[in-house]
Amino acid sequence: MSENTPPAGDASSTGAASAAGSASPPEVGIPRDLAFSERGFLFDPTTGLTYTLNRTGAFLFQRLRHGTAAAEATAALAAEFDVELPRAADDVRDFVQQLRDFGLA
Amino acid sequence: MPQPYRVAVTGLNAADNPAPGIPVARSLRAEPSWAGRIVGLGYDAFDTGIYDADILDAVYLIPYPTAGEGNLLARLQYVAERTGIQALVPTLDAELENFAALEPELREAGVRMLIPSGSHLRMRSKAALADFCRGHGFRFPDTELCMDPGQVHAAAGRLGMPLVVKGIFYDAYVASTLEEAAVFFQRVRARWGLPVILQRWIDGEEYDVVALGNRDGRLVGAVAMRKLRLTEKGKAWAGVTMRDPALLELAGRIVEALRWTGPLELEFLRASHSKEYSLIEINPRFPSWVYLAARADQNLPLAAVRLALDEDVPPLPPYRTGVTFVRHAVDVVCPMEHLESLTTTGELIFQAAAEKKGT
Incomplete structure (x- = not known):
């Protein structure tokens, strides 16, 4: 884990290769004690590590931390950033995987 | 809380590798009800912190540890008589053995300290730490003690x-x-x-964890900090409070194993690969970042x-997490009389500043 590295989440940064109807995005459990600002700054009080999330990452994180299901977050992402659902689903899946890799979900 | 306290603090040189004395004094002043007096004990007229009239009420120069316990005791008895100090907080590793040895005499002079005994100091010394860790099952990096430059090559081969x-x-x-190891050995x-x-x-x-043990060797408090920025000497220049229960539990076990009385700083490395903490140092005093705590x-x-x-x-x-510090240097401007007073008499009373603060 590197300090202040941005988990991706930029919808335009991931490929659009996956087809519609691919596996559902996973459900996400995010620790309650993570401190997060709407501007995308994230602090993990257990490790002392900080992260910067880009606009789409912050958009997703804000929803996922409040218990929004991944499928619902995917739809919101697609609508907000005007991308196709399959591509949004890929991005959400990638984002959640990065959160898990960093121990944030 | 009975007030006002009269407290002496050592370790006031706050240059590129700041000593903990000024942060200790700032911590005391951070208490909202603080109305006490703080006496700085410096070793040199150019210990930088001794000119800060906002933090100290008076300054007395004391002899270096190498001058021996007798000289130190005589000077401290004089300071106690002049200032009425009740408590003394030593903050430098190299002076602690002397202060520990003088504890009974200082107590008789009305000056109390909360410091470990000489034997406890030696138990956590850098040379003995590996044995302590092995004896108590604490993870510790492989360590070798070298008395001769010729041993460096073989030790490096093993490490x-x-x-x-x-x-x-x-x-x-x-x-x-x-080659670098040989150069650093000599340095x-x-x-x-x-x-x-x-x-x-x-x-x-x-x-890092700063912790405090009471006279029974029980943990009174502990604050963990992740270093955010380091100087080239490896000193924290920025940091943030965090709370990993595993780290604090480990710190608590170490304090209990030491049966430690007084302040200490535990330094850990958390391995990138295994995520496990290794204890790398125990410093027998407050760290210079203690104001963050x-x-x-x-x-x-x-x-303390x-x-x-x-x-x-x-x-x-419990303390708050996410509290961040960034260290920065400031120029303290003072009249020549302050330097003159310290150089000629070894004393400096910040009378005007004390009056301004109403103390």
């Missing part, structure tokens, strides 16, 4: 490269080659003497003073 070359009191250098030996400590290098993140709601220096004065101090409540 691998890079490795860390450390002085018995201060200084640590990461050597990437045998550390010239400054701090023997043995020189060679330690396996661990790739990971640095975490006070601002995160655990005023450990104030608790109260414990020194035999007040009942229950375990401190």
Whole structure:
């Protein structure tokens, strides 16, 4: 884990290769004690590590931390950033995987 | 809380490797109800912090540890008589043995301290730490003590490269080659003497815990900090409070194993790969970042003073995480008379400043 590295989440940064109807995005459990600002700054009080999330990452994180299901977050992402659902689903899946890799979900 | 306290603090040089004295004094002043007096004990007229009239009420120069216990005691008795100090907080590794030895005499002079005994100091010394860790099952980097430059080559062969070359009191250098290790050995030996400590290098993140043990060797408080920025000497220049239960539990077990009385700083490395904490150092005094702990709601220096004065101090409540510090240097401007006073008499009373503060 590197300090202040941005988990991706930029919808335009991931490929659009996956087809519609691919596996559902996973459900996400995010620790309650993570401190997060709407501007995308994230602090993990257990490790002392900080992260910067880009606009789409912050958009997703804000929803996922409040218990929004991944499928619902995917739809919101697609609508907000005007991308196709399959591509949004890929991005959400990638984002959640990065959160898990960093121990944030 | 009975007030006002009259407290003396050592370790006031706050240059590129700041001593903890000024942060300890700032912590005491951070207590909202603080109305006491703080007397700085400096070793040199150019210990930078001694000119800060906003933090100290008076300054007295004291003899270097090498001058021996007798000279130190005579000077401290004089300071106690002049200032009425009730408590003394030593903050430098190299002076602690002397202060520990003088504890009974100082107590008789009305000056109380909360410091470990000489034997406890030696138990956690850099040279003995590996044995302590092995004896109690605490993870610790492989370590070798070298008395001779000829031993460096063989030790490096066992520890691998890079490795860390450390002085018995201060200084640590990461050597990437045998040649570098030999150069660092000589540098550390010239400054701090023997043995020189060679330690396996661990790739990971640095975490520090400042803690305080009471006279029964029980933990009163502890605050963990992740270093955010380091100087080239490896000193934290920025940090943030964090709370990993595993780290705090480990710190608590170490304090209990030591049965430690007084302040201490535990330095850990959390390996990038295994995520496990290795204890790399125990410093027998407050760290220079201790003001962060006070601002995160655990005023450990104030608790140390109260414990020194035999007040009942229950375990401190949890501290806040995410509290961040960034160290920066300031120029303190002072009249020539201050330097003159310290140089000629070894004393400086910030009368005007004291009046301004209403103390």
